[in-house]
Amino acid sequence: MGKNLALNADITASSYVDPYEPGRAVNGIVSDPTSRWLCAALPGWLRLDLNKSCWIGEWTVKSISGYAGWPADYRMTSFSLERSIDGTNWITVDSVTSNTYNVCTRVLASPVYARYFRLFVPNNGGLQANKSAASVMELELVETEVDVLTSLVIKDKEEHTALLTPAFHPDTLSYTSNVGYDSDCITVIPVASKTTAAITVNGQELIGGKASVAMTSGLNNVEIKVTSAVGYTVTYMVTVTRASSPYLASVTMTGFRIPGFSKTTYSYNLTTRNLASTKVTPTPEDQEAVVIISLNGTTFNSGQAISLIKGLNPIKIVVASKTGFDSRTYIFNINKTS
Structure with a gap:
């Protein structure tokens, strides 16, 4: 059994009846x-700071x-354990309703990591003998050793x-990441603190210390579970955004033919003798992509006439996801010869 971290911890309450x-x-x-906490105003709570x-x-x-002569109907009936990283925003960890135990011990399926914990008692969740009042003789939080990722x-x-x-x-369990459109799959390489730990990625076991995960455009959740030899599981979550298409599907330029256009070919050389201007109309694969047309730092709208000068005219088209x-x-690169 691990250490009781609640013992003599910094603790506050929503309210209490003096001297309890x-x-x-x-x-x-x-x-x-x-030696007990007594609260006569529900909902109420005990808040611990583990520092x-x-x-x-x-x-x-x-x-x-069951303690010091108190009868059985002085047990707490409904309560929950909450956790918080900042002491302000709370997440429910575990809840008990219709409790029938003088000593109610709960083993969590997955350990939780936080600095602040709170025992919350709802309206009418107090003592069986008087549900509008709460009284707790002892609150214990037992530390557990877990296997985590080291990389x-x-x-x-x-x-x-x-x-x-x-x-x-x-000890940070949630992340975000971004990959490009071409990454229709990623490789996840997690390393645990102990070699005895079992690691899964989206439910699949590692092969050669890594896992391959398919990506769709947009948000993709990657869940990495680390389970210790004694059965405790720590879950990491990475939300990976795969970019939408940044490719051109086609492009037209008045006065020119662009033979052999390919979305993965990024440089073209064109020649004209006396064409005064050209209108550039790009069509992206993703109609919602951001397309910018420019020549020597000046931007143009799709279909807008772009004047050509003698010599090199490098028209640039940038497509952003x-x-x-x-x-x-x-x-x-349009070379105007005269």
């Missing part, structure tokens, strides 16, 4: 009938029933390492 202050619920004493983020795998609420690398289809936001840390971050640049 919140600190009496984490002092480790169960033999004294006055640093810790992994909790088990929690216990000891009601006053997480995501590579796009071209084996480039994708940036994780925020930067990887073993509507979703995600990717782009392609096409150059049409």
Whole structure:
């Protein structure tokens, strides 16, 4: 059994009936009938600050029933454990309703990582004898040892390492990342803190220490689970955005034929003797892509006449993905000879 991190922890309460202050619920004493928290205004809560983020795998609420002569109907009936990283925004970890135990111990299916924890008691969730009042003799939060990732690398289809936001840390469980449109699959390379840990990526086991995950355009969730030898699972989530198409499907220029246009060919050489101007009309694969036409720093709208001077006229077409971050640049070098 791990250490009880709630013991003598910093604790506050929504309210309490003097002298039954919140600190009496984490002092480790169960033999004294006055060593308890008492709250007469529900909903109510006990809030603990562990001073640093810790992994909790088990929690216990000891009601006053069964201790120091209190009858059985003085047990707590409904309550929940909540966690928070910042002490302001709370997420429910586990809930108990219609409790029948004097000592209610709950083992979490997956440990939770947080600095702040809160025992929340809803309206009419108090004592069986008086559901408008709550009284807790002892609250315990048991630390558990978990296996975590020590490294997480995501590579796009071209084996480039994708940036994780925020930067990887073993205790940070959620990330975002971006890959280009050409990456219809990525490679996930996770490394656990212990070789005995089992790792899955979107439910599949690793092959050679890595997993391949197919990508669709837009958001893709990559779930990485690390399960220790004793069965505790820590889940990491990476939301990977695959960019939408940044390619041209076709392009027309009045006065020119562009033979052999290919979306993956980015430079073309064209020649004219005396054409005064040309109108450029690009068609992107993705109709929502952002398309910018320019010549020597001046931008033009699709179909707008672009004056040509004698010599080289490098018309540039940049296509940027509507979703995600990717782009392609096409150059049409028009040489006007006279």
